[in-house]
Amino acid sequence: MGFSIFHNLHIKVSQNEVFDAVSQPKHLDNWWTLKSSGIPELHAEYNLNFTDDYNWFGIVSKVKRNESFHLKMTDADKDWNPTTFGFDLETKSDSTLVKFCHVNWQNDNHHFKHSSFCWAMLLNGLKNYLEKGIIIPFEDRN
Template identity: 65%
Template sequence: MAVNIYHNLLIKASPKQVFDAVTKPEHLNNWWSLKSSGRPELGAEYNLNFTDDFNWYCKVSDVQKNTSIYFKMTKSDKDWEGTTFGFDLEPKDNATWLKFSHENWKMPNDNFKHSSFCWAMLLNGLKNYVEKGKIVPFQDRN
């Protein structure tokens, strides 16, 4: 039985601005990871470094420029291993409707529940970053 995380939010910015914020390492490091690398190209590998113990990798499994991107985890903790997370972006009234998913979790255990909460907090951080330029220092992110 696979379980999934879904969050939707409106970001007052263009789809291109939101796409850049969820795909370019220099932006990812301002709202999510400590250090990251990668390119928004099909099959490209991303390194998502949070700490020495949380130095994870994923591959772009689907990408449509300024519209959507999906990442399949290839090296992570056992609960994230094999999961896919992604962002679908739809223009809406001079803003972007972001539809986030993190799918194929093996079970709704404590890590799943904590990750769902963290994604909600991080996506709010993404919204504040894109709309207001607000950067929360890495050590202060949940």
Template identity: 55%
Template structure:
């Protein structure tokens, strides 16, 4: 049995801004990793660097411009390695209803629970980045 994290919420922004914020390294670093590289095309590799110790990689499993991107972890830690996470964008009420998932966790352990909390905080940071232009300094992100 695997475990999953799901969040659905509204972002008052257009699909172009939201898609860029979850796919383009120059935007991702404003709300998630310290450093980032990658191209949002299927089969491409992303590097999500949080520290030298947490220098992780993922492959783009699926991407459709302005619609969705799904990442499969390839080099991280034992809990994250089997997982896939992604962002599906739905236009709704002059904004974007963002469907986030992070699935295939092997255990409902402390790391899973901590990551669920961190994603909630980080996704609030994504929302604030897109709606208010707020950038939380990396060292202050959960």
């Protein structure tokens, strides 16, 4: 068994716009990473660079255009290595329901709890990026 992080939020843009924002490096760099690379295809490798000390890699473990995007971490922090995180999307009247999960944490430790908080802040940044065009400078992101 493991521990899991779940966050749901509504973003008032199309599923296509949310999918691109969570899977395209040019968008990831505007709300999450410092610089990233990868293509949203099954088994493709993503490089998620935050600093020289946090230069992580994952592979696409699930992808369905405009509906879901999940990455299984392959080379990251020891707490993140066994984990997979992802986004499942549904249209709801005037918005997209984003169902975020980060699963298979081995320990309910400080890093797990801090990551849950950081994801909540980052997902709020994603919402503001998509709805209002706000890009928080990388050094000011949690």
